[in-house]
Amino acid sequence: MLLLLQSHPYVFPLLAGLVGLLVGSFLNVVIVRLPTMLNRQWRRECEQHLAAAAADDRPFNLVTPRSHCPHCGHRIGALENVPVLSYLWLRGRCSACGVRISPRYPLVELLSAGLSTLVAWHFGFGVAAIAVILLTWALIALTFIDIDHQLLPDVITLPFLWVGLLLNAFSVFADPRSAVIGAAAGYLALWLVFHLFKLVTGKEGMGYGDFKLLALFGAWLGWQSLPLIILLSSFVGAAVGLGFILFRGRDRNLPIPFGPFLCAAGWIALLWGDSMMRYYLRLA
DSSP: OHHHHHHOTTHHHHHHHHHHHHHHHHHHHHHHHHHHHHHHHHHHHHHHHTTOOOSOOSOOSSSSSOOBOTTTOOBOOSGGGSTTHHHHHTTTBOTTTOOBOOTHHHHHHHHHHHHHHHHHHHHOSSHHHHHHHHHHHHHHHHHHHHHHHSOOOHHHHHHHHHHHHHHHTTTSSSOHHHHHHHHHHHHHHHHHHHHHHHHHHSSOOSOHHHHHHHHHHHHHHOGGGHHHHHHHHHHHHHHHHHHHHHHHOOOTTSOOOSHHHHHHHHHHHHHHHHHHHHHHHHHO
């Protein structure tokens, strides 16, 4: 099997895309359930601290209860849970009550499949490709959770920060020194921006999850990648924010999560950061 993946350049991207499609279905569960799981955990901890009874002790995790329609409670069977195809077969509606199913579900599945295929094609079969595919799935989950809840869960961010440091102990993406400095510098860079912004405006411009996310990319790519990631994420974030204000009349005081822009910028830097920097240096 390993010989097949190494000798045929199309096999690994195809396999990565198929696995990514299946994982995308699971990522939808993570995106929907993980914030609720964390809220319940925090509530239980607060209630225990205050010596009060827990409000809801029923099991709720990524496995239990089974996937169901949020409107009528209809349990989703195996044939209704086939990535993308079941959505098309059901014409985007629940088979029991007919309520419209959010198109986000097939979007996440297709996004997971497409990005996994692209990563596999870019890196070829090896440790680097498998690591970046796993990180890609994590970034997809972080992106949509942040859009919905303005939350970047530590249970996703911190383990991948450590994975980046461990990988670079063997210089997979950067040398160990650059990775350690990158993790520290990534956190401190946004920490300083946060406190300077708060000092000047009296408002909090971002959350601590953003600091940890940039530290994650610093651990994976080294400190040298941080200016590019910050520049890309800030540029795209400013453009999207301005677009919301101009074309959708969005209140400029309403927060726009910065995590999705960091995720996109970091992912781009993982694949094409070196090429972008070389191109910039040639122009300079």
